[in-house]
Amino acid sequence: METRELRYFVAVAEELHFGRAAQRLGIAQPPLSRAIQQLERRLGAALLDRTSRTVTLTEAGSVLLTEGRAALDAVDAAERRTRRAALSPTGRPGLVLATKASASRELLAKLLDAYAAEPGAVPVDVILCGPAEQERLLHEGRADVALLHRPFDSTAGFDTEELSTEGQVVVLPAGHPLAVRAHVHMADITGLPGLPLPRWPSPDGTYPPGPGPQVRDHAQLLQLVALGRACAVSPESCRAQLHSDLAAVPVLDAPKVTTVIAWPSHSRSRAVADLVRTAIRLQ
């Protein structure tokens, strides 16, 4: 199977319309029809049920859609990583590490310092990204290694090592009545009048329905808390980043958050292995 055929099929399967898919691909509709027919012939499988009015996926077609997307991602990742390896002037490609902007700066700084001191260390670029974006970057080959936070981020398809586990705190406006408490429970903070928990976007970019403001990153979130429009439950380590107009109170029964370092499981990069070993030794 050629990637061209796969890209054509994915386009049609997503649009469920040959004309629009052809337009998206920048080719005419007839060659697209033929390419899909040929793919079906070679696979010995009907991928699409088509009438002159509608196109629908067969069972085999929907399998090929998910599997094909994964395969195309892998091909694109291969291409990107190769390009990056070639671009690096030293011949020793640098590493790209993806992490949430809200992650522990202390852990990250310690890790980068310790790794830089290793013999054979290469330059590390850090990408600060929004929630759950690291997985995509790793899959797409835009990053070599990432810091993820379970249970929020999915570690599906990666190798991981646990680095640290911490409890969570609720972040409140400094003057809030609960801010003086030594600790609280989840029940104390769900449904606080005027301070709803915010809504994070789903992987598809849409927001779940419900009360609470929509946020895209941690800075927005803290801004909203400072404005008295929301409260937030975050890992303890965020305390180091809080301004004095915010207060943090431990939430005893919130789920523990584990920071893990993750990398594509087929990675054979010496640099990734060194960085991971350094990270483990720090703990």
Place this chain on the structure above:
Amino acid sequence: METRELRYFVAVAEELHFGRAAQRLGIAQPPLSRAIQQLERRLGAALLDRTSRTVTLTEAGSVLLTEGRAALDAVDAAERRTRRAALSPTGRPGLVLATKASASRELLAKLLDAYAAEPGAVPVDVILCGPAEQERLLHEGRADVALLHRPFDSTAGFDTEELSTEGQVVVLPAGHPLAVRAHVHMADITGLPGLPLPRWPSPDGTYPPGPGPQVRDHAQLLQLVALGRACAVSPESCRAQLHSDLAAVPVLDAPKVTTVIAWPSHSRSRAVADLVRTAIRLQ
């Protein structure tokens, strides 16, 4: 990047010889040279250093070799799973489950029975394979789900759920002096005169050097133990499969073995999800 180019590159990178690679690919050498040049031009990266006597990989080339292999595996897996989905007569593709021949029959039987009783269950084919073969089958799309045994098998790149944890026993000929003990320690059984631990093949098919017979599967192993040529450390559950001429004694300080159910992390198959849910509920 087309898969054809990728296959060509992988062939050359593995052979480090254009002539042999062309032969392996079933094409002539000049088109192969041209294809690689074109790939290098498009990537903007030198992949191979060539003199008229030797071919070596550049840094970028070795990145593309590992990443490209992974990508080709993904493409092949997509093709195979699609074919399988189409072949199944019901339109509801059956599942293929890969497990070691030596795995617990009890767990497997319970799982298959419980899943078959689920509404919407599909037929499950079971592949019994040798040690560490399940990972390959899953990656190649020949299996949809597998039972793996940590720490022996690598779960890299898969989603997993733990099913059970058990201790290990040493399997001995029935008449052996240690066979009457209630339990032993690892120190008791390393270097037993005449009963060495066997050697398993590495992933590349070769055997590590050392004493002890070479074995390929569990049946061979038990045969050798019965013949008094080896002893073996195995998960407890293998006791159910032991003939009376063999004895099993718990090894107190052997590492615990965890059976996990594993599936490709991008799997969106309803059947896989059902089977996994059933497996978790059994525990």
Place this chain on the structure above:
DNA sequence: GGCAACGATACCTTCCAGGTATCGTTGCGG
């Protein structure tokens, strides 16, 4: 029943993958 939307088909053109022949370089044995 006419029409419009849509995928399939027919047919042509262009381009590129692949083949054969040959060249230029290089290491090696005499």
Place this chain on the structure above:
DNA sequence: CCGCAACGATACCTGGAAGGTATCGTTGCC
């Protein structure tokens, strides 16, 4: 030091496949 053999690169040709345009057949809809 020279001839030779091995090897990748180049030159040139050919067939097939990818892509384009025009058009057909079917189908739902007003």
